Amino acid sequence: MLNRSERIADILAGLLTALVLLVLYAPVFISAIFSVVQVNDGRIMWETFSLQNYVSMWSNPSVIDALRNTAIVAVSAVAIASLLAVLLALYAEWPGAIFRRGIEIAIYLPFLLPPIVTGLSLLVSSAQLGISRGLATIIIGHTVFVLAVAYRLVLTRLQSMPRALVEASYDLGASRLQTFRFITLPYLASAIVTGAVLALTLSFDETLISVFLAGDRMTLPLRLWAMMRVGFSPEINALVTLVLLVSLVLAALVAARLRIGNSNPE
Amino acid sequence: MERLLPRVLLFALAACLPLVLVLAPIGTFLVLSFFHMENSQIVPSFWLANYANFFRNWTYFGTFLGTLWLCAQVTAICMLLGYPIAWFVWRRSGALRYFLLLLTVLPLFMSYIVKLYTIRSVLGLNGLLNQALVGLGILGKPSLLFMFNQHAVLGTMAVLYLPFAILPIFLTLERIPANLVEASRDLGASPWSTFRYVVFPLALPGTIAGALFTFVLALGDFVTPQMVGGTTGFTFGRVIWSQFGLAYNWPFGAAMAAILLATALLIIALASYSASRQRI
Structure with a gap:
């Protein structure tokens, strides 16, 4: 049985976990996206997709x-x-x-x-x-x-x-x-x-x-x-x-x- | 007994290698720390001038103290964020728990320099954050607010070393027998009391050991301060590094590295003492 304070602690810790995981992983995904598309003013230009950088x-x-x-x-x-x-x-x-x-x-x-x-x-x-x-x-x-x-x-x-x-x-x-x-x-x-x-x-x-x-x-x-x-x-x-x-x-x-x-x- | 000699020789060789490749080199640089430079030549001598220079010159001693303070802050952030996360993962069960654990451990496998690069590509002058803020009209032009200052060094180190803090806390929490927690609950303790009087004390030695290891990791880092701190991120590791590069004073660098070594050994000894007090 979970009482209320325990549930609140769980929710807060869960939110913190989600936030920290986002901070840990977001830069990694962003670099991966940068490698295949161009970015202008923070907007990703999906139509510029190419593997040229890898070549x-x-x-x-x-x-x-x-x-x-x-x-x-x-x-x-x-x-x-x-x-x-x-x-x-x-x-x-x-x-x-x-x-x-x-x-x-x-x-x-x-x-x-x-x-x-x-x-x-x-x-x-x-x-x-x-x-x-x-x-x-x-x-x-x-x-x-x-x-x-x-x-x-x-x-x-x-x-x-x-x-x-x-x-x-x-x-x-x-x-x-x-x-x-x-x-x-x-x-x-x-x-x-x-x-x-x-x-x-x-x-x-x-x-x-x-x-x-x-x-x-x-x-x-x-x-x-x-x-x-x-x-x-x-x-x-x-x-x-x-x-x-x-x-x-x-x-x-x-x-x-x-x-x-x-x-x-x- | 069969021929004992080949086995003894093989063992002697294997046992000697760690001594030759680890302890002897450490001994060599400790000896070098007593030498001195004359006309850009290393001269064998025995004097303590290198150590005296370090303690007398505030540029070096102050940097050392500043670095200890920086590492203490990094460790504090990693503990404050890492403890609730480890606790949250520990309380999940089944596939979700395994998945969350995997997510928190995975950054340990990612290349250190690559993580630094990706953080820079978010925070930097041409980074995503600046581009987005300019694109949204919040900033007129890209700002250096997020990079090349002390806060950037602190934040980046916290991001880099957080997974190293989460794992040991999780592992000590996991060693707590489930029936202790259940017994506390059966005896009418509130969730907070159970945490305060059962979970927290039992996990404390392992948590302290994890914190101290995070501190040592931050202490030896000399690339992060350079890459995100620029000229403001002048830490002790960078000072030592520069003595082996541009400044070219190996004996002085060796003396400062000896001080780093002594500090690290002290902290590692404290960590293993704390871990040995673990009663579960």
Whole structure:
């Protein structure tokens, strides 16, 4: 039973929610609309609809170059981070592990600290070691940033794994390597993939660490930032809409995977 | 036992990487913060002049305090708006709840720079707001009222970080067992009393942790103040950033980053202490 004051609170909170969602989403939709039609004095000219901005964006070599760099960085960083996450989770659960707490802190720090700290600490140390900035340094930056997410998901899954599975495997004469290959790894697979998709989303958007490590190489967010400083163009609206679509697809993948993970814990 | 050595070596390698890639670089810049510049060369030394400069020079120390104040305001706005929203979503059920949760979480997946761009394209000189106001005859010519001032920075940061505040509050609310709320109701408590004495206290540690993390996020931001604040949005992150760019004084920048690091670590420690006091 809802009484009156409760209903009023619900209505007010509901109105606030609707208003805030409008503020959060309206700019996004407006940019998407700007990318396909012209706007004069705040009025949308639907008859000017065209995909020209998308075509001219594809013929911009700096955008294509940034897109390729982003893909290289994201795939490399996610692959390294996923591999490391599995090794580190196995290590954390290994009885002989030493210095476990310190290593966990090191894993989580880049995710919790302001990105500016991670970015410039890697910048300073690569300068000290004489490593020039480029894709390799961006990959390192992204790897330490996304590792926390990948590690957390793999570790949670590993901790839920019944000991009996591993013991049964040993009893049946499997070696350590075989047990890992045929029992542990398949058990962890879904967590590794979810972590990888989440890490991919983070890497795709990462700006504040990359800016310190990029040198003269540009990832997509950095290119967008540079384009924004110059000014507005319908072409940027097209690129922005495309980036949003990619983020949406990745978000949908994560949502679907987490839902499967919840309903079917095996 | 089978061969133990390969496993130990593999583990040693994996365990060392976070130390080499995270802790060692942080250590390196902490060391750099004690160095100094001579004829645009970084000279190894041990002196505290960088730190002394920071505290003596009001341009830097004042910016630091101003940034803390800005982040406190951003956090306050995010909590005041985020709490009722999280509460509203928490009280829905079924598909509506899942859908609303998805809508509030989705902005977390959207690119930070893209969100900034879209906000600028609404508030900017040629933005939709100005075009509409001019088109309606309310304004004679486009105004810079909505951009390049402190309010724009505050508002934009609040919009950017609000979803980061809503999610942790929702997650702590969701951990409250339904039977506690029902018991309170059965014992004759009014909805307000139930909220005041059951829901709010139980969710408080998680809420505080969420607020502190929002604060840290705002603290490290150096792009938003530049993009919507222009010359007025001079925050601590931008000051540090400029030492690694135009100003070119890496040791001084490192010293200020060390102060940022110390502040962030303090807040993170407070947040994890608060989260550990969660009794549900």
